[in-house]
Structure formats: structure tokens, C-alpha cells
Amino acid sequence: MSMKKNRALIFFFIAPTVICLLLMYVYPVLRTVAMSFFRVESVTADAGSWTFNGLANYDKIFHNASFITSMKNFLAIWIVGGVITLALSLLIAVILTSKIRFQGFFRAAIYLPNIVSAVALATMWVQYIFNYDYGLLNQLVTFLGFDKVRWLGTDAKLWAMIAAFIYGSIGYYMLIYISGIEGIPTDLYEAATIDGASKARQFFSITLPLLKGIVKTTITFWTINAATFYLWSKLFSPVQTEGSTIVPVIYLYDTVFGGKGVIERDAGAGAAVGVVLTLIIIAVYVITDRLLKSRDLEY
Amino acid sequence: MKKLLSLTLALVMVLSLGAFALADGGTEITYWSMWNEGEPQATVIAEAAEAYEAETGVHVNIEWKGRGVNELLTAALEAGEPIDIIEDDYNRIGNVYAPYTYDLTEMAEAAGYAEHSYPVLTDQVTGWAGCLNSIVEQPQxxxxxxxxxxxxxxxxxxxxxxxxxxxxxxxxxxxxxxxxxxxxxxxxxxxxxxxxxxxxxxxxxxxxxxxxxxxxxxxxxxxxxxxxxxxxxxxxxxxxxxxxxxxxxxxxxxxxxxxxxxxxxxxxxxxxxxxxxxxxxxxxxxxxxxxxxxVYVGANSLAVTSYSEHAQEAFDFIMFLVTGEYDQKMADTAGQIPADPDNTCAYLPTAVDTLKNTTAPxxxxxxxxxxxxxxxxxxxxxxxxxxxxxxxxxxxxxxxxxx
Missing domain, CATH: 3.40.190.10 (Periplasmic binding protein-like II)
Known part of the structure; x- marks a missing residue:
């Protein structure tokens, strides 16, 4: 078959995918970016009804106290939640790849929250573990002779939500790290052991450097998870959006669709929030890619 | 085997055509509900739809959209989706969806709706939309x-x-x-x-x-x-x-x-x-x-889309639902205040009078x-x-x- 015919065939086979990608992914992205510069009330409004708004949507959201609060909450989730989740999941992954007993059981047990519906998981945390009257934590606190704690009070609610989210996320990142660690040739560890390197030294000198690519991936995944954080916030504030748990996507949702008792809608400002979040994710990816160069490592 | 397969396919086609022919004979209205199937409200609505069909021959095709209906309605209405009745918070219907809703004033007058509603709620609707664009239900x-x-x-x-x-x-x-x-x-x-x-x-x-x-x-x-x-x-x-x-x-x-x-x-x-x-x-x-x-008052409401081809039938079904037997059933089953002040609120007897007497929402x-x-x-x-x-x-x- 000639090269020309081959090309035509390749084009023919990839065309459906490319067309779907353009229609279902590229077009919405471009439309959202364009929308963020226009005054648009409804998310599906005909482009002919849009009014050019310049940077006013961005100005609006960056001068909106609720958006600022949501960004602060996002940062807390991203930084605090990220450090704890990634560090704990890496630690667990290292332990579970070090030939301990009942490896399979521990892997399954730690991954279990990921196969339980997030709605059920969050409900368990809100209505049982953090419950003021009969919650697990307050039973523990009173058993130790202390006063009950309002775990879901205004001061603690964000941290309570982050703690619950970490619990639900560790298993997923643990599996990624385990697959990375298992890809490292065992002879490297055997050689290091013969040379007298301790387990800690092996971790910092072999495991961690060779996991750079995986760490980069997990940071990007975590950033995406934190930026698109929605369900947990909704379940920790089920009746209406609260300042203590508001995150950018909740703000976006309320801006686009209105909230309880709120009928105002601004799809243009919502689009601006979406663009800002996308830029954050891209920025984090680029920075981590620069900082954690793994291309020079081969094994 | 091939003959059997052909015969089965032919049978399916004939039956489908028959079903289409039958469906074509009657009127069908489509209702996007804010409830989920299985909820007490949905159960009463489904019962009412069956009773309405038995009485009038009009089939009500109910789509249970749940509370997230507000995320779907604007797009659906803008696209002219074939919907006859929409259901959501009355404030949103009175404001956001108003351009896509039918002016029910004349139909309501003909049906004597004023005697089956709370002025404080209908005044809100007409104040927002400029006309009676929805019929209030499940008042709060x-x-x-x-x-x-x-x-x-x-x-x-x-x-x-x-x-x-x-x-x-x-x-x-x-x-x-x-x-x-x-x-x-x-x-x-x-x-x-x-x-x-x-x-x-x-x-x-x-x-x-x-x-x-x-x-x-x-x-x-x-x-x-x-x-x-x-x-x-x-x-x-x-x-x-x-x-x-x-x-x-x-x-x-x-x-x-x-x-x-x-x-x-x-x-x-x-x-x-x-x-x-x-x-x-x-x-x-x-x-x-x-x-x-x-006094705080609120409600959900039902509206007929401005482009509905069966506006009268849709309105009649709404009235069937928010007055008389099915309104009472809704109040009793779902623990709500009846939309029709002639009905009673068993669990909160003073609620009907409170709503009737409220002039300042x-x-x-x-x-x-x-x-x-x-x-x-x-x-x-x-x-x-x-x-x-x-x-x-x-x-x-x-x-x-x-x-």
C-alpha cells in the first residue's frame, strides 16, 4: 500500500476521535475562555447576546470577599492537605513495599475509602465521627476526661473537612507510589545493602530520587483534585454554602446557577473562575516540571 | 435460526409501529419535576398523573430531575426542549425563567384560581414576572x-x-x-x-x-x-x-x-x-x-412553557395537582402545607391561616x-x-x- 493511501487511512481512523475531541473538549474550553471576557447571564446563552466586558469579570471575582475566602480555603486544602496526603501515602507505600506481613490486607484496607462513595464517606465523617453528641472523636475526648469539642464549629470546620478528605485520598496516592517503587530495580537496593546503606539512606538516596517523575505526577493530580474540590465542600455545608468550607468551584457554581434564595446568575464571572483555576493548575505543572527534572534518570 | 431472528425483528417492528400509532392518538404533556422518583412528593405526583390520564386521556410524561433541575432548565428552555410543565423554586420561575413561561392569567381566571390560592404568594409571582406565570405549590x-x-x-x-x-x-x-x-x-x-x-x-x-x-x-x-x-x-x-x-x-x-x-x-x-x-x-x-x-414565605411552583403546544392541558393538570384531592394528599403524604387554602394541614393546623393572613412576605x-x-x-x-x-x-x- 502506498504512503499516500496509508496517510488517508490513518486520517480516516483518527478523524472521529479528533472531531469528538474538538467538539467536546476544545470548543468548551475556548468558549469558556471567551465567555470570561463577556457579560453573560446564562451559561448556554447564545453568543450573540454576550456583551463585551473586558477584564471586568476578573476584576469582579478578585474583589469579591467570598471568592477570596474560597481561594484561601483552596490554598489550605492544596498546601496542608497536599503535604500531609502525599507524605503519608509515600510513607505507607514505602512501608508496604518493604516485605512486611499482611501487605495485601493493608493495601486493600487503606485503598478501601476510594471504592466507597464519597457521599457515604463524607456523611460518615459529618454525622458520626465529628458529631457533637455521640461522635467517635467526642466519645474519645470525654473518655479522656476533657470537654466535648465542636469539631464542625466555624474555627475547625475547614480542617475537619480537610482531615476527612485526606482519609479518603491517601489510598489512591499510595497505589501510585507503590507502582513507582515497584518499578525501581531491586538490585539497586541489594547493592546499597551490601555497601552498608541504612533503610533511611536507601530511601533518600535511591527511592526518592527515582520517584521524581511520580512525585511530579502526584503533585499535579493533587492540584487538580484541590482545584476541582466540590463534593466534600457541598457535603460539609449541605443546606447552603458556608464561608468556612467555600472553595472556588462552589463559588463558581453559586455564581453561575445562584444559591439558596439567590437568583442572580453570572456565567461570565463563573467562566473567569474556571480560567483562573486552569491557569493555577498549569502553573503548578510547569513549576514542578522545572523543579523536579526526572528526564536525566534512567534505570 | 435466521428465520426465527427475522421473525422476531419483524414482530418488534410491527409492535413498535403499533405503539407509535397508539401514542399518536392521544395528547401527551411533558413535565420536568424537581423531585426524585420514590420521594413522597413524586409518589403523589405520579398518582395524580395516572388519575388525570384516566379522567382526561391526557398522558403526563414525568421526568424526575431532582433538586438539580435548576442547572438544567435554563439550557433546556433556551434550546426549546419539548417540555410543557416546569417545576422549581417560585422565585426562580418568577424571575429567571419568566421569558420562557406562559401567561396563565386568563386560564387562572377561568378556573377560579384566586379562590384556591394564597394572595401573598400569587402577588409575589405577579410582582416578579409581571403576570401570573406560575401556579404556586408546596408553600412554606x-x-x-x-x-x-x-x-x-x-x-x-x-x-x-x-x-x-x-x-x-x-x-x-x-x-x-x-x-x-x-x-x-x-x-x-x-x-x-x-x-x-x-x-x-x-x-x-x-x-x-x-x-x-x-x-x-x-x-x-x-x-x-x-x-x-x-x-x-x-x-x-x-x-x-x-x-x-x-x-x-x-x-x-x-x-x-x-x-x-x-x-x-x-x-x-x-x-x-x-x-x-x-x-x-x-x-x-x-x-x-x-x-x-x-413573615417568611416561600414556595415551589409549576409553570407552563411559553412554547407548549398543550398549554391548556398542562394548566389543567397543574390545577388537578394543586387543588382538591391530590393537593390534600400531597400535604398529608409529604408533610407540607396545602397549596389550596380549602385543604387542611394536619401536622401544623395554624399554617394555612398564617399564610392566608400574611400580607407582608x-x-x-x-x-x-x-x-x-x-x-x-x-x-x-x-x-x-x-x-x-x-x-x-x-x-x-x-x-x-x-x-
């Missing part, structure tokens, strides 16, 4: 919902009408070992807003929203101080403000006697603890405050919820009930700091 009324048995135990004979009388009732309840008030964090904004309305009215609150100056407003400071005093007096149930619905459930367990909310709180508590002996108190008046006639925090810092304001309201402020002035200073 706000105030202080109390357990009559708890009041009896505490020896409370007269219902409070002023804040001073309310505090006296709280004292009696506390002496009887019953916590006076349940309060979930999710509704602290509603309770404090109601309290502010009694001092300032919604217009007065709107002024504060636009210009700030909370700390300079004596009534705003006093309103916050009242809540601080209420907390300090120990009138909130243990754990309040709690995570919804933990605190309101304590009215069901008998630990608390009252809760400030809309009437759906009674259905929610009853669903967990069985029917309670509910009563409704209008939120008390404040000395030197604004009118105490203002209050919104759901409408004078504040458009403020850019509304989310942070709600946090401050919850902090107020958590007892975090030394006095009303400190709270109002924190409010001003949000501007």
Missing part, C-alpha cells in the same frame, strides 16, 4: 416551630408575641429541664436575619448591606446583643449551633422545644422521630422595632444574600451563636470589617 412559612407537649410540660399557656415574652417562655422551659431553642449552623443566617428584620425591616437591612455602618446602627447592635444574651443565658440546646440536622433533631428527641426555620423542618424531624405535636409562633416583635407582621435573607461577602457574613452569624463576641458592638464591628 417561617417562624418559630415548637413542640406543644414541651410547652405544656413547662407550663407555658400563652404564646409569646414580644421578645420579652419569648425570653420568659425560654426561662420556663429551661426551669422545666428542656432546652428552649435548637439551632443548626446551616440556619443561623436565617434566624439572625429574622431577628434583624424585626428591628430594621428588610429595607433597613438592605441599607446596611449597601453602605455598611453596622456598628453605628443601634438596632443592629441591639439585635446582635439579644442573640449574645440568649446564648449566655443558656437558652440554646447543648451543642448548638450544631451540624444540620443534629440540633433540629433534638426537638424530636424532646431535648429542645423550639427551632427557627421554615415549616419543612417539621417534616424533616417527623421523618426521623415520628409525628410531633407541632405549633407555630410568629417571630416575636421587638420593642421599638419594625413591623412584626412580616419576608425573603430568605434577600437583603443580604447578594452582598459580595455573604459567605463570610454567614460565618459571622454562626460565630454569634457560638458565643464568640463579647457584645453586639464587637459583632457589628466584625460585620463592618467585611466592607
Amino acid at each position: 412559612v417561617g417562624g418559630i416551630f415548637y413542640n406543644r407537649d414541651a410547652f405544656e410540660t413547662a407550663g407555658v399557656e400563652e404564646l409569646p408575641t414580644t421578645w420579652t415574652e419569648f425570653l420568659d417562655v425560654c426561662a420556663k422551659l429551661k426551669d422545666a429541664g428542656i432546652a428552649p431553642l435548637a439551632q443548626d449552623g446551616a440556619y443561623t443566617n436565617f434566624t439572625f436575619y429574622y431577628h434583624l428584620v424585626r428591628y430594621l425591616g428588610e429595607d433597613g437591612i438592605a441599607e446596611l448591606r449597601d453602605n455598611g455602618g453596622w456598628a453605628d446602627n443601634e438596632k443592629a447592635v441591639q439585635a446582635a446583643q439579644d442573640i449574645i444574651d440568649l446564648v449566655n443565658a443558656g437558652y440554646l440546646v447543648d451543642g448548638a449551633p450544631d451540624e444540620y440536622p443534629s440540633s433540629q433533631n433534638k426537638v424530636g428527641t424532646g431535648e429542645a422545644a423550639m427551632v427557627v426555620c421554615a415549616n419543612y423542618v417539621t417534616a424533616e424531624v417527623d421523618a426521623v422521630f415520628g409525628p410531633q405535636n407541632w405549633g407555630l409562633i410568629n417571630y416575636p416583635a421587638m420593642d421599638g422595632g419594625a413591623s412584626a407582621d412580616v 419576608m425573603s430568605w435573607c434577600g437583603s443580604l444574600n447578594t452582598h459580595p461577602a455573604w459567605g463570610d457574613m454567614k460565618t459571622l452569624f454562626t460565630e454569634l451563636f457560638e458565643g464568640k463576641y463579647a457584645d453586639g458592638a464587637a459583632f457589628c464591628a466584625a460585620m463592618d470589617a467585611l466592607y
Whole structure:
């Protein structure tokens, strides 16, 4: 078959995918970016009804106290939640790849929250573990002779939500790290052991450097998870959006669709929030890619 | 084998064509409901649709969209999706979807709708949309919902009408070992807003929203101080403000006697603890405050799309649902106030009269919820009930700091 015919065939086979990608992914992205510069009330409004708004949507959201609060909450989730989740999941992954007993059981047990519906998981945390009257934590606190704690009070609610989210996320990142660690040739560890390197030294000198690519991936995944954080916030504030748990996507949702008792809608400002979040994710990816160069490592 | 397959396919085709032919014979209307299949409201609606079809021959095709219907409706209406009836919050239908809805004024007049509705709600609809663009259902009324048995135990004979009388009732309840008030964090904004309305009215609150100056407003400071005093007096149930619905459930367990909310709180508590002996108190008046006639009212409503080809049939089905037998069934099954004042509200007998007599409706925090810092304001309201402020002035200073 000639090269020309081959090309035509390749084009023919990839065309459906490319067309779907353009229609279902590229077009919405471009439309959202364009929308963020226009005054648009409804998310599906005909482009002919849009009014050019310049940077006013961005100005609006960056001068909106609720958006600022949501960004602060996002940062807390991203930084605090990220450090704890990634560090704990890496630690667990290292332990579970070090030939301990009942490896399979521990892997399954730690991954279990990921196969339980997030709605059920969050409900368990809100209505049982953090419950003021009969919650697990307050039973523990009173058993130790202390006063009950309002775990879901205004001061603690964000941290309570982050703690619950970490619990639900560790298993997923643990599996990624385990697959990375298992890809490292065992002879490297055997050689290091013969040379007298301790387990800690092996971790910092072999495991961690060779996991750079995986760490980069997990940071990007975590950033995406934190930026698109929605369900947990909704379940920790089920009746209406609260300042203590508001995150950018909740703000976006309320801006686009209105909230309880709120009928105002601004799809243009919502689009601006979406663009800002996308830029954050891209920025984090680029920075981590620069900082954690793994291309020079081969094994 | 091939023959059998061909025969089966041919049979399916013939039956399908037959079904289409049959379906073509009758009228069908499509209804996007805000309920989910299996919910009590949905069960009654489905029953009503069946009964309506048996009576008129009009088939109602119900699509259960759930509470997220508001995310779908604008796009669907803009695209001219074949829908005849939409259902959502009456405020949204009166404002957001108004351009896509049918003016029902003439049909309503012909059906004598005025006699089967609450003027306070229909006035809201016509005020927002400029015409009667929806028929109100499942009305809501706000105030202080109390357990009559708890009041009896505490020896409370007269219902409070002023804040001073309310505090006296709280004292009696506390002496009887019953916590006076349940309060979930999710509704602290509603309770404090109601309290502010009694001092300032919604217009007065709107002024504060636009210009700030909370700390300079004596009534705003006093309103916050009242809540601080209420907390300090120990009138909130243990754990309040709690995570919804933990605190309101304590009215069901008998630990608390009252809760400030809309009437759906009674259905929610009853669903967990069985029917309670509910009563409704209008939120008390404040000395030197604004009118105490203002009452929170809300509702869902049903509208006919402006492009419906079966507007009359759709309207008739709506009336079938919101009046008479099925409205009563809805009120009884779903624990709601009937949309038709001729029907009765078994679990909250005074609710119908309250709605009938209300002339001054209050919104759901409408004078504040458009403020850019509304989310942070709600946090401050919850902090107020958590007892975090030394006095009303400190709270109002924190409010001003949000501007």
C-alpha cells in the first residue's frame, strides 16, 4: 500500500476521535475562555447576546470577599492537605513495599475509602465521627476526661473537612507510589545493602530520587483534585454554602446557577473562575516540571 | 435460526409501529419535576398523573430531575426542549425563567384560581414576572416551630408575641429541664436575619448591606446583643449551633422545644422521630422595632412553557395537582402545607391561616444574600451563636470589617 493511501487511512481512523475531541473538549474550553471576557447571564446563552466586558469579570471575582475566602480555603486544602496526603501515602507505600506481613490486607484496607462513595464517606465523617453528641472523636475526648469539642464549629470546620478528605485520598496516592517503587530495580537496593546503606539512606538516596517523575505526577493530580474540590465542600455545608468550607468551584457554581434564595446568575464571572483555576493548575505543572527534572534518570 | 431472528425483528417492528400509532392518538404533556422518583412528593405526583390520564386521556410524561433541575432548565428552555410543565423554586420561575413561561392569567381566571390560592404568594409571582406565570405549590412559612407537649410540660399557656415574652417562655422551659431553642449552623443566617428584620425591616437591612455602618446602627447592635444574651443565658440546646440536622433533631428527641426555620423542618424531624405535636409562633416583635407582621414565605411552583403546544392541558393538570384531592394528599403524604387554602394541614393546623393572613412576605435573607461577602457574613452569624463576641458592638464591628 502506498504512503499516500496509508496517510488517508490513518486520517480516516483518527478523524472521529479528533472531531469528538474538538467538539467536546476544545470548543468548551475556548468558549469558556471567551465567555470570561463577556457579560453573560446564562451559561448556554447564545453568543450573540454576550456583551463585551473586558477584564471586568476578573476584576469582579478578585474583589469579591467570598471568592477570596474560597481561594484561601483552596490554598489550605492544596498546601496542608497536599503535604500531609502525599507524605503519608509515600510513607505507607514505602512501608508496604518493604516485605512486611499482611501487605495485601493493608493495601486493600487503606485503598478501601476510594471504592466507597464519597457521599457515604463524607456523611460518615459529618454525622458520626465529628458529631457533637455521640461522635467517635467526642466519645474519645470525654473518655479522656476533657470537654466535648465542636469539631464542625466555624474555627475547625475547614480542617475537619480537610482531615476527612485526606482519609479518603491517601489510598489512591499510595497505589501510585507503590507502582513507582515497584518499578525501581531491586538490585539497586541489594547493592546499597551490601555497601552498608541504612533503610533511611536507601530511601533518600535511591527511592526518592527515582520517584521524581511520580512525585511530579502526584503533585499535579493533587492540584487538580484541590482545584476541582466540590463534593466534600457541598457535603460539609449541605443546606447552603458556608464561608468556612467555600472553595472556588462552589463559588463558581453559586455564581453561575445562584444559591439558596439567590437568583442572580453570572456565567461570565463563573467562566473567569474556571480560567483562573486552569491557569493555577498549569502553573503548578510547569513549576514542578522545572523543579523536579526526572528526564536525566534512567534505570 | 435466521428465520426465527427475522421473525422476531419483524414482530418488534410491527409492535413498535403499533405503539407509535397508539401514542399518536392521544395528547401527551411533558413535565420536568424537581423531585426524585420514590420521594413522597413524586409518589403523589405520579398518582395524580395516572388519575388525570384516566379522567382526561391526557398522558403526563414525568421526568424526575431532582433538586438539580435548576442547572438544567435554563439550557433546556433556551434550546426549546419539548417540555410543557416546569417545576422549581417560585422565585426562580418568577424571575429567571419568566421569558420562557406562559401567561396563565386568563386560564387562572377561568378556573377560579384566586379562590384556591394564597394572595401573598400569587402577588409575589405577579410582582416578579409581571403576570401570573406560575401556579404556586408546596408553600412554606417561617417562624418559630415548637413542640406543644414541651410547652405544656413547662407550663407555658400563652404564646409569646414580644421578645420579652419569648425570653420568659425560654426561662420556663429551661426551669422545666428542656432546652428552649435548637439551632443548626446551616440556619443561623436565617434566624439572625429574622431577628434583624424585626428591628430594621428588610429595607433597613438592605441599607446596611449597601453602605455598611453596622456598628453605628443601634438596632443592629441591639439585635446582635439579644442573640449574645440568649446564648449566655443558656437558652440554646447543648451543642448548638450544631451540624444540620443534629440540633433540629433534638426537638424530636424532646431535648429542645423550639427551632427557627421554615415549616419543612417539621417534616424533616417527623421523618426521623415520628409525628410531633407541632405549633407555630410568629417571630416575636421587638420593642421599638419594625413591623412584626412580616413573615417568611416561600414556595415551589409549576409553570407552563411559553412554547407548549398543550398549554391548556398542562394548566389543567397543574390545577388537578394543586387543588382538591391530590393537593390534600400531597400535604398529608409529604408533610407540607396545602397549596389550596380549602385543604387542611394536619401536622401544623395554624399554617394555612398564617399564610392566608400574611400580607407582608419576608425573603430568605434577600437583603443580604447578594452582598459580595455573604459567605463570610454567614460565618459571622454562626460565630454569634457560638458565643464568640463579647457584645453586639464587637459583632457589628466584625460585620463592618467585611466592607
